[in-house]
Amino acid sequence: MRRLSGPTDHVVVVGAGLSGLSAALHLLGAGRRVTVVERGDSPGGRAGREEFAGYHLDTGPTVLTLPHLVDEAMAAVGERLEDHVELIPLDPAYRAAFADGSSLDVHTDPHAMEAEIRRFAGPRDAAGYVRLRAWLERIHRVQMRSFIEANFDSPLDLLTPDLARLAAMGGLSTWARQISRFVRDERLRRVFTFQSLYAGVPPTRALAAYAVIAYMDTVAGVHFPKGGMHAVPRAMAEAALQAGATFAYGSTVTTLERSPAGRAVAVRTAEGARIACDAVVLSCDLPVAHRLLGGGPRRLLPLKYAPSAVVLHIGGERSWPQLAHHNLSFGRSWQRTFRELTQTGDVMSDPSLLITTPTVTDPSLAPPGRHLHYVLAPCPNLATGPHDWRSIAPRYRDSLVSELQRRGLDGFGAEPEVERLVTPADWAAQRHAAGTPFSAAHTLGQTGPFRPRNLPRGWPNVVLAGCGTTPGVGVPTAVISGRLAAARITGLPVHTSTHRAGTRRTTTAPLAGSPA
Template sequence: MKTVAGPSDRVVVIGAGLSGLAAALHLTGAGRTVTVLERADHPGGRVGLYRGDDYEIDSGATILTVPGLIDEALAAVGATRESVGLRILPMAPAYQARFADGSGIGVYSDPDQMAAEITRVRGTAEATRYRRLRDWLRKVYEAEFMHFMDSNFDSPLDMVRDGEKRSALITLVRLGAFGRLGPKVGRLMGDERLARLFSFQALFAGMSPKQALGVYGAIPYMDTCLGVYYPEGGMRAVAEAMTRALTEAGGTVRFETEVIGIDRSGRRATAVRTADGRTLDCDAVVVTADIGSLERFGLRRRRGLRASPSAVVAHGTIPIEVTRRWPVRAHHTIDFGQEWERTFEEIAAAKGRGTLMSDPSLLLTRPALTDETLYIDRAEQHIDESGQLVDTVRYEPLSLLAPCPNLDAAPLDWDRLAPSYLRELLEVLERRGYQGISRHFRIDHLDTPRTWRERGMLAGTPFSAAHLFRQTGPFRTRNLVRGRDNIVLAGSGTVPGVGVPTVLISGKLAAARIVGDLRHAEARTPHAEAVAVSRKH
């Protein structure tokens, strides 16, 4: 494995997102002096927060899988969840899915619970099919995780030069993992709507299930078989805990510090310059900025990248007297439209051909149903359902996510379009039984592709480059920067890719590029433990 050239005692990490914090923890554990610079006033990056007048809400990812990767990063400096005050709860169901005819099903990671749920709604034959599908997904994940996701590549030829990687590659070929994910899941599952539950995750990789390779079965495996978790206090609690572990171990994190440039001598970075006029000397730099923002630091990004679809996300609060009448009570609800394949054709289209969903499939997130400390009591006079005058109204935080095309696929005027499109989405939900959402959802933050573009994200998407074959694995943007001896990339735009588990791995892989073998880290623990749990069933 190639590593940065020359000394690497002092490392500056640009960005306190999960990849930057993971890199910093692994580097600190390896004895480096680490300074993390973050332009926001809090850690988390895309796993950040929005502040309302009397509440906070996650501003990015709300789905946590493979929490062992957090443990691994903390363990690099001798910390544990307990030592940094992080509590992570398993969620059952991980999702509640609802279909266009009003029927629904819970998604459980426990195989017996999931089989029972499928038997309830579709019968024992489909439950048997589910177990076969689960076994196939497990085998794909096992072959892929250690040798492709959790591994640095110096060249695509590593897949055949390295004996273990070659063996894993042969296994994936035998499994049919280089065919298409959606059709494979459909054949194994049989029922089209149930198949959606184990293939919609391809969207996380920027692809439709119909187009995504079967190797991306690792994503629904993590999602539906290894379990979805919730960190108490919200996803932002993970970044806060990692920050505490880092600073207690001697690392430095500076917030509200924007990096405006990297000084270099020849091929080597020598210092990092900040907007407040300071210069920090360094021996190596980890850059976690979005792949669309690398030019800010004098770095070239790969041309011709195809971006993932984007999203419109509304954050706010709603009275619980409204939500208690809704047809679904779940932390995560996926409300599917009828036209499933057309949805992906619309939002994942090629350049200039994208359109908004004609029959939306939407994600509603209600974290207070898991964490009651997130409820908000507001002093408001109100007549309750029993006809009594009350002085306090209880609200819950609510996020609504609607996938949409990125700005390359559909260069829409979101300043003009956003308010009317949001009204349209709320009216769709109203018709589907979420009564009162269009009148009572108080929206404090609305993110659109323009939001993401203003933050420097590729084509206005928070999901970075799509995982086309030519943009995945050893073909993805490398974490070693060509023409720079001591600058390394981390984050969703580089290896291994998009998602909370993968960006945590990305930080570790970036650290390995600087220090070589991470002997302080038990690199296989999260994978081994997760698979052991799965194999019990």
């Protein structure tokens, strides 16, 4: 594994999202001095928080899997996630509802899930689930060991014994084909392949290796942090602060100052600060990182971005007993849905939706007697479907609400106390490329060593982190990307973070206008 050359005593991390905070914690644990520069007023990045009239809205991801990865990052500075955040295991992890009126609870416990599938689809698919679960566990072990928790310097790094193991398990086939080997019921196949939306590729074209995401959801289990998802980056920032990090919130990095030798020697902010450094971690979105670097990498084909999403937040008195914490509401069409999202650029004509009701688990997220609902509707990104969302958003919101009412949520969206609609236009305004928060799609040509690398060419002391680089999109992978970035600087192993460091306590220091 290549590492940065030259001194790396003081590292500036640009961005206080999950990947930047992970990098900061691992760097602190390895004895580096760390300054985190964040343009927002608080940590979190995509995992942000907004508050309206007593409602606490998570503005980014709502599903937390593999929380031990966050715990590993905090352990680098002698902290434990459980000392900062109460994690609540969700059972069911999801409740799936289908257009034919049937429903399925997705359990993490293997015996409960086998029994549920036997009730739902019969004994043959229940037995198939047992085999599928074992396959997912094997896929996860191989993927994590050699492909997800890995810094690639060359495509040749793929040539390991685990590549042969992955191929032998069918990991280089398509996701849909492999799932169909185990379960016959088409509804069940959706439950174990809908996660391909996160990868930005239809399950009929996505590598079966990406079924590792289904492992995270359906085998490893889904958790909810009390206080909302934003509690996780807040805890990570607290741990980094206690370990000696300096945070500069409300500071937007505009320039990387470069020495004649090509090294980044300081970052400059829009507020007039110059922060000298020995190395830089850029955990900002790819377009922002490329602008700071003076351009992106040379590629034969331009980056292809994942579909985007419309998110509707609604708070009020209404709730519905059929809703669990996380709910999958599937339309009748499936293949057409993916064609619309990734090829034709049309909004879903028969939408499949994620409905999250966090107040089922944590009532404190809303005023007493009130409920909070989060509806995520995948949609084309602005490159695939350049819709004028500013003009169509109200009509789309109404059609979404009408569809939910047709699916049994009577009165949904009627006279809400709080409502917020987020569209690709809003994601674009937050500087997400192609108006999608899911970054570059995981096509074959944008996977592993073919994804934008975390060592940008021409900058000997700069490394990237975040969902646009290795290993990819999602909460677990964002946290891992921070660890991989830190390993490029420290040279420490990327597969473990069990080392401990003495903690130091300090306070945040405003850097706007500070001297070099």
